[in-house]
Amino acid sequence: MAQRFRGGVVAATGTLTALLLAGHRLLPNWRGWGNTLDSALPWLGLAVPLLAVAALARRSPLATAGVLVPAVTWGVMFGPAFVPAVRAGPPDLRVVHQNVNLANPDLPATAKALRAARPDILVAAELDDDPVLMNGTVDPAFAVRLDPGLRYRFPDNPGIAVWSRYPFVGRPRSVPGVPRSRWATIRTPHGPVNLYAVHLASFRPGERWVIAERNAQVEALAAAIRADPSPRIIVVGDLNTASTDREMGLLTETLSSAAERAGSGMQFTWPAALPLVRLDHVLTRGFEVLDSRVLPRSVSDHRAILADLRFASSRKDEEDR
Template sequence: MIVLLAVLVAVVLVGHRFIPAGGIVETFLPWLGLTIPMLALLAWRRRPAVSLPAVLLPLIAWFALFGPALLPGDDGHDLIAVQHNASDENRDPAGTVRELLRVSPDLVALSEVLPEALPVYDEAFGTAYPYRAAHGTVALWSRHPLTEDAPLDIRPSAFGPDWNRGLRAVARTPHGDVAVYVAHLPSVRMGLTGFATTPRDESAVRLGAALKAEPLDHVLLLGDLNATVQDRGLRPITNQLDTHPAFAFSWPAKAPVARIDQILARGLTVTSLWSLPRTGSDHLPVAAHLRF
């Protein structure tokens, strides 16, 4: 039985993308590592000569997927970016901004920013961040000039025209122009058959098409994508962009178990990625060092 369980865990780790309706598995995939010491303990107590070698299978598979996340990041950077779902129920926007600015970011992307809250956020960011782009419920604040500011249509076909959760702007940094995308993909819903991901996946396809057509060499995506980077639904995006293999869990804020807030790049290297302390949101912010 122990051998069978060890093989099963290894198969799930290696072949998670082939599991039907496997979104929930991919969301919590790193936590399968917790089964390995339990299997090893059971194997040691029963038939170690046979069972312990089998436990090596999921151990190797887990380290192949998540071992790099255990390595320290590189503090060397040219830019610092922050992504945060600030929550439209946040009662302390100014306090949220103060927490985000502790890392001295160059770029801060927020989602769930209601239009009526924009003046409060603008005042909190102050004169150090004089450049801002906002469309729908997503916004970007920058130390560097922003040009080509425009909404980005990532709306699923079943959603109404008032749904707007994407923007694109070009940040004119001292190191070169960067096409910055800010996106908030639709939420997933849990049902009897697993995650209902169709709107999110459709939105990811539309975002992926925009990224593919992007003419600039340096591209940065900051967003609440409502999925981990292992999720197959994000493949239109993750096939084009890279991130740092840190855990940096961001959701839920009270007891984070998954990183669904992402900082991904092309033509830039994400040298380190980490989560920031809790704000008035149900998400934790994530920050990244970026190098040209």
């Protein structure tokens, strides 16, 4: 009997890991700990090699099954992120974003690195982002080092600053329920795009009001996107929400993650020294993703992200031709 159940601990641990991976959203979200588990989900894959070592030691078919179950579950969930999309040609739009860090000691160096990425649209969070103290202004040491081709800038900075190579239509507006946000229609050579630049509230597990504020802002942003009939939308910024967080599902119901469609890995962005989670995102509607990547570390505590996008043909486009 003991021989039959040899490796039972390994099998039970592997089964529990697989259940957590597949059913994490079913767990209660007490004080945001459900969100925390969601955010750490990719790292549960580290259990697989540990279980494999234990299974080799036990030399048991039951233990081997206990390794295969979470390995297959993890592979199904996260494997597609490592399958590169094969799309050729130049992009219609290059979008770059970084949370530059309010305490950044060398903003000119950060601006220089972002300029080297050659964006058509640049979004920067935490750039003098207290409108009460800083009057919503942008540090000239940062702005002067950006590409002069980014001629158009949203006129104020409520914690999220935007530059564009192309003009925007009308005055940018805030998203109701999201204080650090602006959205506007940008008129590009390929057609209009509704750009939403956002910096959502911080994520702090255990502090119920902080988690509640972040989650409420995700819901408000998702509601604004659902109400927007535009065929082409870009949402970009520091969402303080991991791609695996259950709240992200509210946004990906109607938008696609550029990082996940590009197939270039997990693309973690925070903390910059050793990224463990992707908090910064480019989400789209009506675009093909040619490339999405995390840029090399600069002075900030977040890595910058880049997405190369191509306009996808819509039915209306075909009718207009």
